[in-house]
Amino acid sequence: MFYYNAKYTFALPGQAPTAIAGGIIPASAMPAGQLVRRDFRKYPYLQHRLFDPQLYLSSLDPDVSAKSVVNLASWPWFCPGAVPEYDSDTHKSVKNWKDLNAAALLQSWRNCVPNDAQGIGDAAKAAVKAQMELGCEMIILPGPLTTLATQQYAKETEWVDAGLEACKSLKVGIPVLATVAISDNVLRGLDPTQNPLLQTITNQLSARGELAGAYILPELASESGYVCTSRETLLCLLLLIDDLVRGAGKTALVNYVGTFGAVASAVGASVWSSGYYRGQRRLKLADFEDQEGRAMPRYHSLKLAGDIGLQNDIQTAYGQFGDRILIDTKDGRSLIQALASGTYPPPEWEYSQSNIAAAGGHYVEIAYRLGQIATQSSSARIETVKRWLEGAVLWSSNLQKIGITSSSQTELTHQAVWLNAFQTWRSHAGI
């Protein structure tokens, strides 16, 4: 199933389908005091909501990531008691609360993530309690980012056990997931089928009967684009899912891998999450740095499993292949019509700053449609994804043949990598 990776504004972009199965709200989206007051009933997809405590962001530098750090530091598993909680009577607005407390939150951020057993236990309990109060359908236990392969996943399992203990003491009756946040730095350059870190992770998580599964997110420290282009990273992800789901009978949820989530779904992930913006499609610590830039519209092609540049490439592609590489969505319809009638671009697809409502709605509709493969049988899902990726490789080749090259707007290099990772997993799993 596809879950929307929510941002500060919960509203879905453009005319995105309202039937989306659920949503994941990250702790960095807004301060604690604001989120607990938000009315989730206005957003149908948030009736099935998860909350990501994002402990893995604890190494953010407050000097360059102040906006995110202020939001994160307001949650008690980061900086308990650093400042008074937001109170509408006292502070009147979140902006006032932020103005009043931002400096103290930024000051308290450094080294405030606990490292001792008592501190970890208290932090884990606070994160579990917050999710219960937010009415989440599952609990995501806080977990640090794994950046070193040599530490045997010991600190991570300490957090998992502290979280499980918290769930026990708070009498949690809903499924509990461990966070598996791994930097791709520790996944690249090693044969994933022999990667001892992966074996340790799946060994540790599957041995804990109290865990329903894992919430998995690769941190794409080495990527510059919107998509993951590393075969090792993607294959590691698939092997993790396979070991947990097919091996241990657990649940796997995946976030921040764009539409590769559909591949994860074919391998056994029950939920994958994404969104239009780069920060919703991938996890990279550098993306949390305060930036002034505005997003530009991007056209996502389902058939290409990637984006096609709106400035030039989409017209070139249309000129050669017609609408075969495009797909009809509510928000994308006007683009196809404009290309057909020679009136490109329509205003909602004009390549200008922040003009992203249609592009966002179009992307989310595609993700929603890809999410529907979850309703298929396991073997049908695998076949569907195989055909989709094979088609994407072909389209990538076709576009290159007519002179379109890979660029920051047009994604043509990852398709073969995605297919290779998927086929290698199939071969490894004997499926």
Add this chain to the structure above:
Amino acid sequence: MYRGLRTSTRNGQPTSDDCAVKYYFDPAQDERVDREIRALDGFRHPNLANIVEHGRISVIGESVRYVAWEYIDGEPLDTRIKRGPLPGKVVACVARDVARAIDHIWSKRIVHRDVAPKNMMLKNGDLEAVLIDLGIARHLLESPLTAPGLTWGTHGYLSPEQCRAEPNLTCHSDVFSLGVSLQEALAGRHPTRGDQQTLITSPPKTSDLVPSSPAALAEIIDLMLSLRAPFRPLPGPLVIRFADLAASL
């Protein structure tokens, strides 16, 4: 390990109980022994040998640490196997009880690391088993005392993770070792005649080893020997499955 007599006064009357005593002559073992005591002191479980006393005594002028364990009046499984293969029902009973012990220690995040027939005591007409000698058990949260690249356990029963010298083992490792022990009990001989490498590359199918073994029993044991740890069943569910089998065989 020695058999000892533990004397004390109960209700004003002198009493004595048998116990199993282990002496640790090497001072380098002190920290390991301390851990063992910390982890296991206060443990009470019917399928585990419990610590009854620990301390130091003087042996020829040297202070020596000792740990006294509850004496289990029974027969070690390895001795029993020497007399011939065990019936499926007995194997299911042993499996149920040892899985229960593994489940209990894992709930405290302790891994036995030396589950082997020599450490399983049969009692009550072979229908009950007790897991003994947690001397090399390790608590997950404590740093390993074993040097990197070294592993503990008994050759011929080591899990793939133990052979890779992974420091943070889980109950999956004990489940694998139990699976090997169960195959040995069913076959009356070690499944690979002591060849550790074959065990962790292509462990024999139980039905090939013992064609007459009950199919349901063989199926579970084969799963316990999965080379990838997550594919092995957890000890908790194993207790239920083996209890059902023990009742039905």
